[in-house]
Amino acid sequence: MSDSPSRQRILLVTGMSGAGKSTALQVLEDLGWEAIDNFPLRLLTNLVGSDAESRSPIAIGFDSRTRGFVPADIIAQCEVLGASEDVDISTLFIDCSSSELERRYNETRRPHPMARERPVAGGIKAERELLEPLRSWAEVLIDTSEFSANQLGQVVRERFGKSGSREMTVTVSSFGFARGMPPLADLLFDMRFLDNPHWQPELRDLTGQDEPVAKHIEADPALEPAFARIADTLLELLPRYAAQDRSYLNIAFGCTGGRHRSVYSAERAARVLREAGFSPTVLHRNLESRSADPLERR
Structure with a gap:
């Protein structure tokens, strides 16, 4: 992604429920990004300010629970927005193995958003099929199957923290x-x-x-x-x-x-x-x- 101050940096953060999207957004916010979760993507153009001096990078989290969630429509909208010279847009997809996701949900006893009346494994399978177009389209993929929350945070910092002249x-x-x-x-x-x-x-x-x-x-x-x-x-x-x-x-x-x-x-x-x-x-x-x-x- 470009660090040019003349372009609005937008990072779309999505992935499997329970894989670590919320953790990634919290770390991005600590890095200076304006983090927004479950934002209706049809309103995305409203976030792109006209004042280049006041533009801060924006991280937008969304998943299958987000209103108006249709992967094909999201991709089409982002491709149009990304064609603008004023916008630098990319996507981070956070994945995790189905067995690990099932273990996490069973351990926390939280309901999977797509399980409804079926077992957790069924909800995970349905969500994976729904998100596959976004997974294939995303520029950055992080698999958290073997990660703790701290390890995911470190990977996000290394990938999306400021680079260039910044000291280690x-x-x-x-x-x-x-x-x-x-x-x-x-x-x-x-x-x-x-x-x-x-x-x-x-x-x-x-x-x-x-x-x-x-x-x-x-x-x-x-x-x-x-x-x-x-x-x-x-x-x-x-x-x-x-x-x-x-x-x-x-x-x-x-x-x-x-x-x-x-x-x-x-x-x-x-x-x-x-x-x-x-x-x-x-x-x-x-x-x-x-x-x-x-x-x-x-």
Whole structure:
């Protein structure tokens, strides 16, 4: 899609019910798009403003529940609108396997919009047949069969976020393995090989942001050679990720509870990246979690 400010950008977002259309629209809104769901497409031309300076990109969600939903008519209308020099229009279709959709509907106990008096599987089959022309016509197809909502959001950000001169967004986070793995991590470092400050009573209630904990971790002879290799890896890989037009990169450091070793490592890694010219965001998932002996097995 063109980023020219003289053209109105319109993204039509459709797909199978339950596949993630609402999630995609929420992410697009966060990216600066004007997001509208279930908008009557016959009124589409009314959204195309005449003032080029005030035009913001518009994401319009619609599906089988939208009033006047006839795929052939929608395609014909959009082709006419897309022929205008003032409009840059494209379509995103969000798909999902029928078995996964059936599982989602059965799990949430929500009624499928086309099931009516028949089983969920029948409604999914009918909707897939109805939407096939739009699926074939869409420029962008995202299959969410294996995606969580967070993973779908990341794909939408990478595909429809601003490009060009925008820098890659780098997030450095800490977490505790005992409290669950992070859902999205491109690079993950396990810091449990370091001596655990939790077992020092005077350090237990402190965190990796506190100087006594930092000194304890730095006294471990395993730290410096290992961290030097981690830093070299990050400085080697990040420019390569950026060269591949990655919009987001998530680097995670883990320890047992997520309060000491991982926090220290994330903060130190962020300093290394800042010195190299990156601008990382630092997040500590379990920093405020209560310290608990049963969790600290390692």
